[in-house]
Amino acid sequence: MTPSKDKIVSLQQLKVACQQCSLREICLPVGVNQDEIEQLDEIIGRKKPLNKGDYLYHIGDKFNSIYAVRSGSLKSFCTTESGEEQITGFHLPGELVGLDAIADNAHPVTARALETTSVCEIPFDKLNDLSGKLIGLRKQILRVMSREIKEDHHNMLLLGQKTAEERLAAMLMSISGRQKIRGFSPNEFFLTMSRGDIGNFLGLALETVSRLFGRFQEEKLIQVNRKYITIIDMEKLTKLAGSHCSRPHDSGVAKG
Numbered sequence: 001m002t003p004s005k006d007k008i009v010s011l012q013q014l015k016v017a018c019q020q021c022s023l024r025e026i027c028l029p030v031g032v033n034q035d036e037i038e039q040l041d042e043i044i045g046r047k048k049p050l051n052k053g054d055y056l057y058h059i060g061d062k063f064n065s066i067y068a069v070r071s072g073s074l075k076s077f078c079t080t081e082s083g084e085e086q087i088t089g090f091h092l093p094g095e096l097v098g099l100d101a102i103a104d105n106a107h108p109v110t111a112r113a114l115e116t117t118s119v120c121e122i123p124f125d126k127l128n129d130l131s132g133k134l135i136g137l138r139k140q141i142l143r144v145m146s147r148e149i150k151e152d153h154h155n156m157l158l159l160g161q162k163t164a165e166e167r168l169a170a171m172l173m174s175i176s177g178r179q180k181i182r183g184f185s186p187n188e189f190f191l192t193m194s195r196g197d198i199g200n201f202l203g204l205a206l207e208t209v210s211r212l213f214g215r216f217q218e219e220k221l222i223q224v225n226r227k228y229i230t231i232i233d234m235e236k237l238t239k240l241a242g243s244h245c246s247r248p249h250d251s252g253v254a255k256g
Contacts, residue, residue: 018044027068027094032136039130040137045121046070050113056097059110063101065121069093072117073192076109077200087201089155090114090193092178099148114192159203162242167202168212169241172222176231187234191227 018041021027032040045065049072050056056067059078074091088109091097101107102124131138154174162170180186191198199209216222221237223230231237 021070027096032134032140036134036136039134040122040127043123043126043130045123047119047121049116049118052113052115054113054117056111056113056117056119057107059107061107063098063105063107063124065123066096066098066127067111068120068122069095069097070118070120073114074111074117075114075193075197076111078109085200087197089151090197090201092175092182094182095178096144096148099145114197164202164204164208165212165215165240166242167204168198168209168216169221169237171198171202172229172231173238173241176234187231189229191229 018027018037047067056074069091071093073093074097075087076089076091076097077085077087080086091111097111097119098107100109127141131141159167175189175191176186179189193201195209195213196206198204199206202209204212213222213224216237217224219236221231221233221240223232
């Protein structure tokens with residue numbers, strides 16, 4: 001059966017090469033030369049976009065690939081003994097997911113789309129073989145893994161040493177920094193996650209999260225329009241977030 005013209009166009013749109021991707025400066029090819037990017041592009045698959053609520057992978061699934069978020073966003077979570085979700089992170093365009101599955105060859109969390117989301121699939125065995133031949137690529141993989149470790153440390157500080165106000169401020173500052181790296185405004189962004197998801201991640205009740213958003217707006221730190229956030233006083237919000245809220249993704253962009 002011959003595919004329709006619309007399907008052909010759709011497949012061609014999915015085949016956007018790494019060197020043409022607007023995220024190349026914050027994704028895996030950072031610090032990789034043009035020849036290495038072309039070789040990397042040959043092993044990358046562009047999956048059909050996920051709809052909101054679709055799963056990228058489930059906890060316990062065999063590890064085969066890591067994924068780069070091209071557009072949209074994901075949340076990762078595990079399930080408690082009582083069957084409740086415990087969110088472990090949110091993933092934005094240009095960020096990699098699935099690296100935590102390398103050690104045990106199985107995914108320790110579930111990844112689910114928060115909105116319509118496109119990802120690039122990078123088969124790990126092929127990536128591992130290629131990185132053994134390409135020094136630039138191998139260095140960048142180590143940088144990415146180091147960034148993931150730094151992110152984990154950041155999250156432990158966020159949940160273990162901060163008040164409720166500091167936790168929310170730190171999360172907003174983290175998203176602001178990640179927006180800046182993507183070339184978007186660090187002062188204005190749309191929160192794709194629900195207030196309930198934010199509370200789950202931060203270890204706060206939904207009512208507390210809602211109250212804090214209201215308080216931050218009353219104190220003119222931010223302006224809230226449903227899920228659209230405008231940071232009005234970056235300096236005060238940074239101070240409230242605390243000295244340990246260094247944006248973990250700021251140092252993730254390595255040149256050369």
